[in-house]
Amino acid sequence: MQAQVDAFNKGDVDAFASLYAEDVEFFDLGHGAKATLSGRSALLIRYKPMLTRYHPRATILSRTEAGYFVIDKERTKAGGRSSQGVAIYQVEFEKVRRFGSLLHRAALQDAPGALLGQYVPRRAASTCSSC
Numbered sequence: 001m002q003a004q005v006d007a008f009n010k011g012d013v014d015a016f017a018s019l020y021a022e023d024v025e026f027f028d029l030g031h032g033a034k035a036t037l038s039g040r041s042a043l044l045i046r047y048k049p050m051l052t053r054y055h056p057r058a059t060i061l062s063r064t065e066a067g068y069f070v071i072d073k074e075r076t077k078a079g080g081r082s083s084q085g086v087a088i089y090q091v092e093f094e095k096v097r098r099f100g101s102l103l104h105r106a107a108l109q110d111a112p113g114a115l116l117g118q119y120v121p122r123r124a125a126s127t128c129s130s131c
Contacts, residue, residue, distance in 0.1 A: 001070045001089060002094065005058050011051040017044050020096045026029040027086070054078040068092060 007015035017040055026037035037046060050056065055076035064071045070089040075082055085103040089096050 001063070001072070002060075004089075005060060008051070009057050011055055013044060013048045013051050016047065016051070020099075021092065024096055025098050027098065029100040029102045033100070036044075 004016060004019045007013075007019065020021055020040050020043055022040050023038070024034050024042075024043060024100055027033055028036050037043060056076050059075045059077075061073040061075055061084075063073075068091055070091060072087045072089070073084070074087050075084045085101055086099045090098040
């Protein structure tokens with residue numbers, strides 16, 4: 001997974017996308033979890049403008065590996081602003097097959113809208129006071 005973070009931070013969308021399965025699925029893990037992106041070609045369409053325009057940088061704050069799953073607590077910075085959330089990767093045959101994310105609610109107010117609208121699926125408002 002570190003190669004994925006390195007490619008993201010370098011803005012190398014081709015290297016980044018090559019680490020995902022052809023039939024990758026992205027999920028919003030918020031209320032009513034649903035697929036928000038399907039396929040590597042859709043990933044390229046979504047990420048290329050974001051990586052070249054905003055030059056985001058991700059930092060892994062903590063990582064847990066459990067079988068086929070990697071769970072990262074991440075901070076992403078772009079345009080002088082940052083957001084924090086949890087990313088869950090399901091890895092099969094050394095490629096990310098499924099990706100899900102939850103973004104800390106407070107970060108939505110601080111992050112560039114176009115960046116987060118493309119990088120982290122939005123989630124429904126939470127009643128959790130610490131979420």
